[in-house]
Amino acid sequence: MVNATPNFTDHPKVINGYSDLMVEIFGENGKHARSAVGMNSLPWGIPCEIETIVEVRE
Numbered sequence: 099m100v101n102a103t104p105n106f107t108d109h110p111k112v113i114n115g116y117s118d119l120m121v122e123i124f125g126e127n128g129k130h131a132r133s134a135v136g137m138n139s140l141p142w143g144i145p146c147e148i149e150t151i152v153e154v155r156e
Contacts, residue, residue: 109134
């Protein structure tokens, strides 16, 4: 979720930073599916919110 004004349309570009970081840290295991949506407000004025579900393998 990206905190954005109504005319902002580059939500995926904002979330690309998170996607790139996950692949940099975890390599192929960091590749994932995602969505990027705009919100007109987020709690405490944060710029974006990321929700993650992970599977831990031994």
